[in-house]
Amino acid sequence: MAYEAVIGLEIHVQLSCTTKMFCDCPNRPGDDPNTNICPICLWLPGAVPRFSLETLEKATLACLALNCDIQPQSAFDQKVYYYPDLPKGFQLSQHHMPLSRGGWVDIIDENGKPKKLRLHHAHMEEDVAKLVHETEGRTPISLVDFNRAGTPLIEIVTEPDMRDPHDAMAFLKVLRTQLRYTGCAECSMDQGTMRCDANISLRPHGSDQLNTKVEVKNMNSIQHVGNAIAYEIKRQTESLKNNEPIVLHTRLWDPEKRITTFMRGKFEGPCVPDPAVTQILVTDEWQQKMASKLPEMPHRKVNRFVRQYGLTHDEAAQMCSERELSEYFEAVVKLGASPRTVANWMATQLLPAMKEHGHEFATLPVTAKRFFGLITMLEKNEINSNSARSVLTKLFETAQSPEEIVDQFGFRQVSETGALRVIVDQVVSDNTSAVENYKNGNKKSIGFLVGQAMKLSQGKANPKRLQEILKEKLA
Amino acid sequence: MQETRYTYLDSSPSPALTDGALSGVSIAIQPNMSVRGWPTAAGSKALEGFTAIYDATVIEHLKHAGAHIKGSIRMSELGFGLAGDTGAKVLHKGDVDCLLVTDTMGEARMTACVAGDFGFKPSYGMVSRFGLIGLIPSMECCGIAAKNIKDIAGAMSVIAKSDSRDLSMPEFGADLDIPRFDRVFETRERIRSCGVIKECVDMLEIDESKAFGAAMARLAGRGLQIEEVHLKDFELAREVHNVIGAVEASSSAGKYDGVRYGHRAAAAKNWNDMYMNSRAESFGVLVKTYLFQGAYFQYENYNAFVDAARIRARLLAQTEAALERFDVLVLPTRRAAFDPSSAHTINTVYDVFSWTLIANITGHPAITLPHMVACGDTDLGLQLIGPRFQDERLLSMAARLADLDREAHHDGL
Numbered sequence: 091m092a093y094e095a096v097i098g099l100e101i102h103v104q105l106s107c108t109t110k111m112f113c114d115c116p117n118r119p120g121d122d123p124n125t126n127i128c129p130i131c132l133w134l135p136g137a138v139p140r141f142s143l144e145t146l147e148k149a150t151l152a153c154l155a156l157n158c159d160i161q162p163q164s165a166f167d168q169k170v171y172y173y174p175d176l177p178k179g180f181q182l183s184q185h186h187m188p189l190s191r192g193g194w195v196d197i198i199d200e201n202g203k204p205k206k207l208r209l210h211h212a213h214m215e216e217d218v219a220k221l222v223h224e225t226e227g228r229t230p231i232s233l234v235d236f237n238r239a240g241t242p243l244i245e246i247v248t249e250p251d252m253r254d255p256h257d258a259m260a261f262l263k264v265l266r267t268q269l270r271y272t273g274c275a276e277c278s279m280d281q282g283t284m285r286c287d288a289n290i291s292l293r294p295h296g297s298d299q300l301n302t303k304v305e306v307k308n309m310n311s312i313q314h315v316g317n318a319i320a321y322e323i324k325r326q327t328e329s330l331k332n333n334e335p336i337v338l339h340t341r342l343w344d345p346e347k348r349i350t351t352f353m354r355g356k357f358e359g360p361c362v363p364d365p366a367v368t369q370i371l372v373t374d375e376w377q378q379k380m381a382s383k384l385p386e387m388p389h390r391k392v393n394r395f396v397r398q399y400g401l402t403h404d405e406a407a408q409m410c411s412e413r414e415l416s417e418y419f420e421a422v423v424k425l426g427a428s429p430r431t432v433a434n435w436m437a438t439q440l441l442p443a444m445k446e447h448g449h450e451f452a453t454l455p456v457t458a459k460r461f462f463g464l465i466t467m468l469e470k471n472e473i474n475s476n477s478a479r480s481v482l483t484k485l486f487e488t489a490q491s492p493e494e495i496v497d498q499f500g501f502r503q504v505s506e507t508g509a510l511r512v513i514v515d516q517v518v519s520d521n522t523s524a525v526e527n528y529k530n531g532n533k534k535s536i537g538f539l540v541g542q543a544m545k546l547s548q549g550k551a552n553p554k555r556l557q558e559i560l561k562e563k564l565a
Numbered sequence: 566m567q568e569t570r571y572t573y574l575d576s577s578p579s580p581a582l583t584d585g586a587l588s589g590v591s592i593a594i595q596p597n598m599s600v601r602g603w604p605t606a607a608g609s610k611a612l613e614g615f616t617a618i619y620d621a622t623v624i625e626h627l628k629h630a631g632a633h634i635k636g637s638i639r640m641s642e643l644g645f646g647l648a649g650d651t652g653a654k655v656l657h658k659g660d661v662d663c664l665l666v667t668d669t670m671g672e673a674r675m676t677a678c679v680a681g682d683f684g685f686k687p688s689y690g691m692v693s694r695f696g697l698i699g700l701i702p703s704m705e706c707c708g709i710a711a712k713n714i715k716d717i718a719g720a721m722s723v724i725a726k727s728d729s730r731d732l733s734m735p736e737f738g739a740d741l742d743i744p745r746f747d748r749v750f751e752t753r754e755r756i757r758s759c760g761v762i763k764e765c766v767d768m769l770e771i772d773e774s775k776a777f778g779a780a781m782a783r784l785a786g787r788g789l790q791i792e793e794v795h796l797k798d799f800e801l802a803r804e805v806h807n808v809i810g811a812v813e814a815s816s817s818a819g820k821y822d823g824v825r826y827g828h829r830a831a832a833a834k835n836w837n838d839m840y841m842n843s844r845a846e847s848f849g850v851l852v853k854t855y856l857f858q859g860a861y862f863q864y865e866n867y868n869a870f871v872d873a874a875r876i877r878a879r880l881l882a883q884t885e886a887a888l889e890r891f892d893v894l895v896l897p898t899r900r901a902a903f904d905p906s907s908a909h910t911i912n913t914v915y916d917v918f919s920w921t922l923i924a925n926i927t928g929h930p931a932i933t934l935p936h937m938v939a940c941g942d943t944d945l946g947l948q949l950i951g952p953r954f955q956d957e958r959l960l961s962m963a964a965r966l967a968d969l970d971r972e973a974h975h976d977g978l
Contacts, residue, residue, distance in 0.1 A: 129619065133820045135612060135698040136599045136621060138731050168816050170863055174836055179819020232836070360863040362870065365703035365813050368732045 092295040093330065095323045097252035097288060098210075098303075099315075101265065102243050103275045104217070104283040105148045110240040111216045112139035112182070112367070119220070119238035131240035133178035139367050141166075145242040146370060148274040149189055149214045150380045152244055155272045155387060156265070158193030158212050160377050166214075166367040171359040174234055175218040183245070185361035188213035189370070195268070196389065197260040207261050208249040217241040244275075250289070250300065255316035255323075262286060262312045267388050271413045279311050286315050290322045292330060305340045306350050318343040322350055391416055399429035409433050414451035415441075421458035427465040435465060439482055447486050456485045463492035476549045477501035505552040507559065510543075513551060514559050517543045528564055536560060570651040570660070572596050573604050574636035585631025586723050590716070591661040592627060595652070596637035597644055598665060598707070599696035600624050607698045608640040608649065611821035611847035613828045621696025622728045623665070623707055630723040635661055642852045643700045643818065644669055646914040647676065647905040656680035656710055663720050664710045669701050670806060670914075671898075671921020673708025674933040675905050678898045678946035681935045684710040685717045685960070686921075688953045689928030690735055691744070692721075693728035701813045704806070704925040714964045715750065717932075721956065722746035741954055749960045756962040759784065759949075760794030760891030765920060768800070770901065776940035777897050780947060780970075787969040794887045794894065798879050799923065803915050805880065806922040808862055808873035814852075815859025821847060854911055881927045888929075888952045893962060896920050898933040898946030920948060930956045932963045937970050 107117050113130035130137045150160055165187040168180035193209035219239040223232050246265070252258050266277040266284065277284040291303040306322055309315045321343075326336055340357075341350040386394070388410045395406035395416075409419045415436070422432045440461065444454065464485065468478045473496055484495045496502055504510060517539055518525055528535040536557065543556050568574070573596065582588055594600070597607035599617035606612040620628065627634060639651040644667045647653075652664050652672075657680045666673035668686040677684025686708045699705045707724065709717045725744050727737045737743045761781060769777060785791045823829035823843030830842030848856065862870045887894055897920055899905070908914045915922075924931035931950045938945040949966070951959030 132825065134618070134826070135597075135605065135607065135615060135820070136617070136696040138695045138733075140730060140732055170816065170819070172819070172822070172837075172840055174824065177820060177825065179822065180816055360867065362812055362816065362863055362867070363874070364816075365701075366733070 091330075093292040093323075093327055094295045094297075095253055095319070096250045096291045096293060096300060096303075097254075097258055097319060098250035099246075099248045099252070099258060099261065100287045100289070101246045101248075101262070102215070102217075102285040103152065103246065103269060103277055105145060105152065105242040105244060105274055106276060107142065107144045107148055107242050109142055109144065111142055111145045111214070111242040112240055115240070117241050119217075119235075119241055121237055123222075123233070123235040123237060126237045127239070131177075132236060139182070141367050141370070142242070145214060146189075147380065148272075149212075149242070149244050150372075150377070151272045151384060152269055152274045153190040153193065153212050154381055154384050155268045155274075156193045156195060156209060156212065156246065158190035158209060160190050160372055160380075161188065162372050163187060163369060164189045164213075164372075165369045166364040167361045168364045169359055169361055171357070173218075174232060175221050175239075177219065177236065177239060180364075181216060181218060182364060182367060183215040183361070184213035186363065187369075189244075195261055195264050197257065197264055199260070200254060200256040205251075205257070207251045207257065210247045210249050212244050212246045215243045215245050217243050250291075255319040258288060258319055259312050259316040262315060266312075267411060271385055271387055273385075273413070279309075279314075282310070285310075288315060288319055288322075290319060290326065291336065292323070292326045302336045302338050304336065304338070305356060306343055307340060307353065308342045308344075310345075314343060314345055317345075317348060318350060321348065325350065385413065388413075388416075395419075395429075399423060399433075401429060401433055405430070405433045405437070408437055412451075418451055418454075418458055418461075422462045422465065425459065425462040427462050428469060431465055431469060432461075435461075435468075435478075439479060443482055443486065449486075455489075456482070460485055460492055467492060467496060471505065471552060472496070472503055473501050474503045474549070474551075474553060476544075477503065480549075500548075501550065503552050504547055504550045505555050507555070510547075510551060510555055510559050513543050513546050514556065514563055516546060517560075518563060525564065536564075570638060570654050570658070571636045572606070572639055575603075575634060579633055580628070580631045582629075582631035585629070587627060587719060588631035589633075590631075590663065590719065591633045591635050592663045592665065592720070593635050593638050593652075593655050593661040594624075594665045595640045595644065595650075595667060597640065597667055597698040598624060598637075599698070600634065600637075603637065605637075605698065607644065608642045609821070609847065609849075609852070610828045611643075611818070611823075611844070612698070612826065613847075615826045617696070619696065622693035622726075622730060623724045624696065626724045626726060627720075632720075632723070638664070642849045643698075643814075644672060644705070645700055645814070645852055645855060646670075646908055646917070647672055647679075648851070648907065648909050648914075650676065650906070652676040652710065653679040653906075656682050656712075659712075662711060662716050665720075666708045666710055667697060667699060667705050668708030668925065669699070669705040670810070670918040670925050672918075673710050674898055674921050674931060674946070674948065675918065677710035678933050678935065678944065679905060680710065681944060682710055682712055683714055683717060683935065683963075684708065684898075684933045684946075685721075686924055686931045687721065687725065687956050688930045690733050691725050691930070691954065691956055693724075693726070693731040693734060695728055695730040700817050701810045701925075702817060703813060704810060704928075714932075714960055714967070718746045718749040718957070718960050721960070725956070735954070744954075744957050746957050746960070749957050750964065752961060756789065756892050756965050758790040758792065758891045759893055759895045760792060760887050762796050762799060762887075762894055762896050763793040764796055764799035765896045766793070768919075769897070772940050773897065773901050773945060776938050776945055780938045781895070783973045784966070784969060787973050789966075789969065791895075792891070794891060796880070796883045796887060796894075796923075798876055798883060801876050802880060802923045802926055803919055805873045805876050806926055807858075807911070807915055808869055809877060809926075811855050811859035812862050812870050813859070815856045815863060818848070818852070818856055823847065851909055851911070851914070858911070877926055880923065884923070884927045884929060884950070885953075888950075892951075893959065894950040896948050896950075897938055898948040899943070901940045901943045901945060924950055927953075929953050930959050932959060934963060934967050934970075937967075 833839035
């Protein structure tokens with residue numbers, strides 16, 4: 091029998107708030123252990139949680155970015171369980187009345203077709219403390235770092251709309267891009283600011299039943315999510331072939347062995363309304379105010395870039411893959427550069443160079459204005475592509491303007507016919523056999539001769555003019 | 566011996582401030598109210614040795630007003646019931662002018678009733694809960710017991726202030742008018758009508774009913790309109806409090822794991838055993854039973870909790886509707902046959918607080934007045950429930966009612 095996979099995801103996203111969710115402690119989990127703590131997030135006796143408005147605003151923006159319906163009334167529940175990462179025996183989350191319901195994300199499926207993946211709901215939740223297990227030494231010990239306790243998260247729960255690893259990976263990429271656009275979350279899986287659990291079940295192809303699912307955890311990249319799902323589909327298919335029943339449980343992805351292993355039975359603690367955190371009532375007016383804070387989202391921006399700047403869809407998509415990148419692109423174009431040249435040069439030169447130098451847009455020394463200067467000289471044929479690449483390298487290293495760099499290092503392109511003729515004469519007399527070949531009909535030799543001439547000009551000659559003069563001379 | 570009534574007596578010099586609103590007023594508190602540097606074990610081994618590291622908002626206000634906070638009394642474990650509590654003795658001895666008692670199901674009112682004093686539970690949200698170690702967050706608030714209403718009003722004028730650290734409170738001056746407890750005796754609110762809760766009267770024993778009836782007749786004789794009013798679900802109040810209270814208590818006590826403070830069991834194989842042993846050794850039988858019961862509703866019978874929450878909403882609506890028709894609702898405070906200090910089981914605790922817990926369920930302010938409902942040797946106390954956030958009006962009406970009763974006695978009625 092052919093099986094079809096039914097996949098749903100649960101994604102935890104850390105919100106980039108200045109403070110924790112119920113107290114004023116800084117939201118900086120990475121600081122020295124137990125420095126960002128207070129009686130509230132340690133839940134000392136007498137503590138009263140005070141829900142932060144910033145959490146509500148950022149969570150709302152994130153939900154709006156995913157097309158969710160913000161609920162006029164929502165409330166916190168206590169997820170009851172006892173574990174050392176929880177200082178009070180329950181986690182504050184939203185179960186009965188989540189902040190938002192519905193929503194969707196558009197992806198392109200494996201066959202290149204657009205697909206809408208629906209969300210079930212998204213809710214706010216506090217993060218728990220971090221446990222550090224020291225197993226070496228005579229007595230193994232577990233240390234608790236409460237810096238992360240009470241930091242704000244949203245949990246996004248999808249409908250079981252995904253059918254293969256590609257869907258899940260595409261979903262996560264789009265989700266990440268859209269959330270990053272809002273500026274409310276970093277969404278880095280390897281940093282742990284985005285965490286994803288996958289629920290996977292199988293059913294006979296063409297059926298619409300929902301069978302017992304298996305939950306898989308511990309994937310710390312989007313690729314791992316894809317791999318884990320692929321493995322789990324294979325594992326469950328074999329189980330079914332061997333007539334072994336699928337039992338509800340949780341498995342762990344092992345990235346080294348590339349397999350999933352049994353972790354525990356599925357545990358669902360009770361969820362009871364929390365009496366201490368006030369209910370959240372959201373007015374239409376407030377929601378509109380939040381919606382107006384939402385930036386232009388990527389899919390709309392892509393369409394605009396195609397329309398407004400004449401980019402191809404792929405180019406536009408690439409220029410919109412991150413909000414900072416799209417804003418940089420647009421800033422350079424607004425200064426007067428040709429959009430396609432900018433897109434091309436950003437994609438093939440600037441982005442790789444940034445990666446190499448370890449720069450984000452926030453720290454980029456090559457400001458939009460300096461990059462515009464470079465592109466302008468290129469477009470005006472004042473420098474050739476070779477020189478432009480060298481100038482770009484210098485832009486990372488010095489504070490000079492591109493014009494100054496070109497002048498100082500003599501990158502200016504030589505297009506003047508007299509000077510080029512001198513070079514061509516030299517090349518023709520030095521490479522008699524190549525000249526012979528060309529004259530005998532091997533037209534490819536012209537490339538070699540141009541190359542030699544470029545070398546002789548130390549890369550400064552205008553290659554187009556060189557070729558014209560060469561052809562003229564050898565005709 | 567004073568020491569037997571207190572867990573902690575403050576030895577620091579009297580407050581320097583001599584012209585504060587509460588200068589010269591002495592106050593005792595329970596060891597579940599945080600005073601920086603004071604032992605704050607809330608009557609439980611689970612908090613053994615715990616010292617508060619900051620002042621509760623209430624304490625901050627009292628200190629700023631120049632009150633002399635004398636010390637902490639002995640209290641029941643985590644303030645559930647009054648077994649082992651020395652509050653009534655402290656009042657009886659006249660140690661202090663005011664006693665602060667966490668009122669979760671009627672403890673402040675009951676303490677006053679037993680001592681023959683006035684006991685007040687403010688509206689939920691009237692007094693900050695920040696720094697008060699509680700058990701049932703949606704029901705408890707800082708109550709006051711005192712020899713007279715004036716001292717209660719005096720303390721309220723200092724502690725009933727908005728607190729940005731407790732978002733369950735309204736913002737006085739924005740959401741609601743700033744309460745003027747200083748005017749309780751200035752304005753002399755008139756009290757015209759009392760609604761007698763029919764369902765409560767029906768549950769009284771014969772002698773209780775006679776005593777209460779006599780008090781009502783006396784007040785009617787002074788021109789007050791006394792009529793029966795229905796609170797249809799009153800009979801269910803006890804179960805509602807029991808179910809919701811146990812569930813909230815179970816969660817609230819979850820933090821007492823012996824890891825960061827309090828009693829920790831000597832040895833354990835792993836952290837799970839450490840939790841279980843520490844908690845097993847920490848809690849007394851009464852609290853343990855209550856926590857078990859709460860866990861039962863959380864894990865096994867959540868629907869019972871949902872039902873209780875729904876009936877709670879009905880009780881609130883019924884109380885509000887009754888208060889549309891009457892200035893106050895009246896009922897006795899305590900039951901003659903049950904001794905608050907010896908109630909050691911869930912059932913007997915709920916027997917004791919049968920008539921007081923309704924105000925904790927609905928969040929209304931309530932006050933008990935002494936010497937008005939004598940049932941044999943027992944003063945049952947006359948309890949008034951007023952509209953929410955009209956606490957100063959309730960105090961004013963209570964003062965007026967006490968005067969009327971005195972006049973009636975004087976006239977030999």
